[in-house]
Amino acid sequence: MAIRFAAEGYAVALSARSEGGINDLAARIRADGGDAAAFPLDVIDRDGVVKSSREIADWRNGIAVLCNNAGLNTSHRRWDDIDFAEWDAIIGTNLTGAMNVIAATLPIMRAAGGGVMIHTSSWAGRFHAPLGGVPYGASKHALTSLSASLNAMEGVNGIRSTALCPGDVATPLLLRRPGYDPAAAARAIQPADMADLALAVARMNPHVAIHEIVLAPVQSDHR
Known part of the structure; x- marks a missing residue:
C-alpha cells in the first residue's frame, strides 16, 4: 500500500x-521519486500513537488517508487449545491497537473537514472462519464493527471508513497458518491487489462511503 500510494x-x-x-521502505520510496518518512510506533502504546499522529500531521499538514493495518495471529486457533496470553495480545493489537490509531487520528481529520480511514479486517471479520481462529476472528469482527460505527457517527465531519475483508492474502501472516501449503500463495489475493483496492477507496467521491469490501480468491477446486 505504501509503495502504491507513493507512486x-x-x-x-x-x-x-x-x-x-x-526506514528501508521509506528510503526505497524516496529513491523512486516518492515522498515518505518513517514514524516508529507500537499501536498498543496509546500515548505513543497520539504523539506520532501529531508528528505525522505536522510533517505534511494533516492526515488525509489512514491505512490501519497492524495485526497478528497465533497457531493456537481452537477452543480446545486457547492460550489466554495470546488472546490478550491479539485483541490488544488487532482491536484495541486499531482503536488507539482511530482515536488519535479523528481529531486531525475533523479539524481538516474530513478524511478516509481504511482498515484491514478479514474474511474472518465478516464470516465465521475456523481456519482464522477464535481470537483472530473475534478481533476482526469487532474491527469491522468499529469501521461501521465511524460511518454512522463521523460522516457529519466528512470522515468515511471502509473495512477491507479479504480471504487469503499472500503475506507472511498467511504462510504461518498451521497446515497452509506455501504453493497456494500464488492463487491467493496478492498484496498489490489490496493496495489497488485501498487506493480506489481513497479516491472515491467524498460524498460516498464504502462501508466494507469482501473479496476472496477464485474457488478453482471443484472436488
Missing part, C-alpha cells in the same frame, strides 16, 4: 514497531 503522489508516513523495516 500516485501521496506523501506516505510509515509506522510500525520494526524501525529498520520502515
Whole structure:
C-alpha cells in the first residue's frame, strides 16, 4: 500500500514497531521519486500513537488517508487449545491497537473537514472462519464493527471508513497458518491487489462511503 500510494503522489508516513523495516521502505520510496518518512510506533502504546499522529500531521499538514493495518495471529486457533496470553495480545493489537490509531487520528481529520480511514479486517471479520481462529476472528469482527460505527457517527465531519475483508492474502501472516501449503500463495489475493483496492477507496467521491469490501480468491477446486 505504501509503495502504491507513493507512486500516485501521496506523501506516505510509515509506522510500525520494526524501525529498520520502515526506514528501508521509506528510503526505497524516496529513491523512486516518492515522498515518505518513517514514524516508529507500537499501536498498543496509546500515548505513543497520539504523539506520532501529531508528528505525522505536522510533517505534511494533516492526515488525509489512514491505512490501519497492524495485526497478528497465533497457531493456537481452537477452543480446545486457547492460550489466554495470546488472546490478550491479539485483541490488544488487532482491536484495541486499531482503536488507539482511530482515536488519535479523528481529531486531525475533523479539524481538516474530513478524511478516509481504511482498515484491514478479514474474511474472518465478516464470516465465521475456523481456519482464522477464535481470537483472530473475534478481533476482526469487532474491527469491522468499529469501521461501521465511524460511518454512522463521523460522516457529519466528512470522515468515511471502509473495512477491507479479504480471504487469503499472500503475506507472511498467511504462510504461518498451521497446515497452509506455501504453493497456494500464488492463487491467493496478492498484496498489490489490496493496495489497488485501498487506493480506489481513497479516491472515491467524498460524498460516498464504502462501508466494507469482501473479496476472496477464485474457488478453482471443484472436488
